[in-house]
Amino acid sequence: MSLLATENLTIRFGGHVAVNGVTCSFEPGTLTAIVGPNGAGKTTYFNLISGQLKASAGRVTLGGRDLSNEPPSQRTRAGLGRAFQLTNLFPRLSVLENVRLAVQATQARTGLNLWSVWSDHRDLLQRADAILQSVAMKDKEHELVANLPHGDQRKLEVALLMALEPQVYMFDEPTAGMNHAEAPVILDLIRKLKADRSKTILLVEHKMDVVRELADRIIVLHNGTLVADGDPATVIASPIVQEAYLGVSAKEGA
Numbered sequence: 001m002s003l004l005a006t007e008n009l010t011i012r013f014g015g016h017v018a019v020n021g022v023t024c025s026f027e028p029g030t031l032t033a034i035v036g037p038n039g040a041g042k043t044t045y046f047n048l049i050s051g052q053l054k055a056s057a058g059r060v061t062l063g064g065r066d067l068s069n070e071p072p073s074q075r076t077r078a079g080l081g082r083a084f085q086l087t088n089l090f091p092r093l094s095v096l097e098n099v100r101l102a103v104q105a106t107q108a109r110t111g112l113n114l115w116s117v118w119s120d121h122r123d124l125l126q127r128a129d130a131i132l133q134s135v136a137m138k139d140k141e142h143e144l145v146a147n148l149p150h151g152d153q154r155k156l157e158v159a160l161l162m163a164l165e166p167q168v169y170m171f172d173e174p175t176a177g178m179n180h181a182e183a184p185v186i187l188d189l190i191r192k193l194k195a196d197r198s199k200t201i202l203l204v205e206h207k208m209d210v211v212r213e214l215a216d217r218i219i220v221l222h223n224g225t226l227v228a229d230g231d232p233a234t235v236i237a238s239p240i241v242q243e244a245y246l247g248v249s250a251k252e253g254a
């Protein structure tokens, strides 16, 4: 079982410390919600973990392996999977082709050469098929991604993440910009991932009703610092979070 950990993780932009000495670990089988006010450093923390930003100080490790100096592609190979709000999709390819490419990337990662990838074409298709079934998109497999509604594109993005079989799933406001019909589909996919119990899931989320339903644990960032960490009921109920960090949203979710 691989544990994701950050040790004293810090980044400075000029004089501003956006993430300040965050030490935290995330266990498989747990969905941790990361909350905090706007500008608290949540997305920056994600960027430091996935490698989009390089830390000024501190370390990111997965299963004891230090990833701090690895580029994002190596971190993905090591098992960190992040949903990138559609930037990972190939819009001019079909749904099936997108999933198949993601499955192929995984097989290449596990050491198969090009010839065996080709000879295992049928296995590839079966795996892609299973993923499409699991996200209920089999009926759209031949549609061009560019023609899909926004909600389906976001769903496909989660499907591509699943195809990569990461140990860690990172979602940054996965239902942002979605309508009332689209959001439940994404939340259902995250629920299914969670039911697997072997995955580490990190979720940056402002919507407290979503956090309350999905999170096993909540950590709170404020001014780049980790200020609370614990089970959802305790963290949400704590006066410091209610009054200073979550404000009206927390009360609405209560």
Ligand SMILES: Nc1ncnc2c1ncn2[C@@H]1O[C@H](COP(=O)(O)OP(=O)(O)OP(=O)(O)O)[C@@H](O)[C@H]1O
Pocket: 013, 018, 036, 037, 038, 039, 040, 041, 042, 043, 044, 045
């Ligand atoms: N590349 C950058 N250069 C300079 N400052 C940055 C950069 N990225 C983030 N910041 C600053 O770091 C702080 C944390 O930003 P971040 O986007 O991580 O907050 P957040 O908690 O995700 O906010 P929100 O909930 O609004 O998305 C902010 O003050 C932001 O302006």
